[in-house]
Amino acid sequence: MLPLEIQPDVLKRMTSRAEAAFPNECCGFFYGAEGEVKRAITATTAVDNHKEGDQRRRFEISDLDYMKAERHAAKEGLTLLGVYHSHPLHPAIPSEYDNAVAMPFFSYLIVSVQPEGTAHVRSWQLDDSRCFQEESLVTLPEAWRV
Amino acid sequence: MARLTCNTISDNPSTMPTLIIPTPLRKFTDGQGTFSAPADTVKSLLASLAEAHPGLKPHVFEDSGVLRSFIRVYVGDEDIRALQGEDTPLVERDDVSIIPAIAGGLCGSTL
Known part of the structure; x- marks a missing residue:
């Protein structure tokens, strides 16, 4: 599994959005390139949390937003590398869901x-x-490490 | 006023429907973003895909062979759940997209 190298401004956009959405969950995509020794994340797009009802413990991205993300990656010559979301008041450990x-x-x-x-x-x-x-996460600030 | 008649030119040069493979499944298709095969329904096109690239089967189908609930399939801009499901008929040059449901969050226990 390759380490992730996230551009600081891209990481900041993700964490800022997570803080702005609190106490709800936020979500978005990130893009970049996968090389021999690392995944370089160089761009991100935020999308609306489409989960109906309580968004404090769930997020959902619409099919249309997913299709837009694939098209965005193709247009920019980037690879769609993953998804980010927030866990308000809980550790950043994946749930069973x-x-x-x-x-x-x-x-x-x-x-x-x-x-x-x-x-x-x-x-x-x-x-x-x-x-x-x-x-x-090789470029993660010390303050945000576990 | 005279009207010009324009021929529609598809991006797909073949006469077979084309599956658009989402990025996370391309590791199972040798990096290919599309897959074409003769097929008259969504089900037969997906079956051809699974036969050609068996590595993606557990991520697209349940053990019983039905589509995983977290996988959506679109013909053009239409979700097949609003059409005839996997029995949705295909015609030449249809574009079929596999869309992974992107969801999650705290609901339920953590691993």
Whole structure:
């Protein structure tokens, strides 16, 4: 599993959105390129949480927004590398539901948010047994590490 | 006023329907973003895909062979659930998209 190298401004956009959405969950996509030794994340797009009802413990991205993300990646010459979402008041550990829905290849980055701001950030990817394995975030600020 | 008649030119040069493979499943299709095969229904096109690229089967189908509930299939801009499901007929040059449902969150216990 390759380490993730996230551009600082791109990471900041994700965490800022997670903080702005608190106490609800936010979600979005990120893009970049996968090389021999790392995944480089260079862009992100935010999308609306389409989950009906209580959004404090669930997020959902519409099929149309997914199609737009694929088209955006193709247009920009980037690879759609994964999805981010937030866990308000909870650690950035995937839930059973996260696992059931997850697709291979994608990185699933989770921002743990507290009322005072981002607590920590972790990222996960399914292995061949459909179990989540944690990915290393090489450019993550020390304050957001577990 | 005279009207010009324009011929519609499809992106698909073949006369077979084309499946558009989402990024996370391309690791099972040798990086290919599309798959074409002769098929008259969505079901037969998906079956051809699974036969050609068996590695993606557990991510698209349940063990029983039905589509996973987290997988959507569109013919053009129409969700097949609003058409005839997997029995939705296909015609030449139809574009069929596999869309992974993207959802999650805290609901339920953490792993």
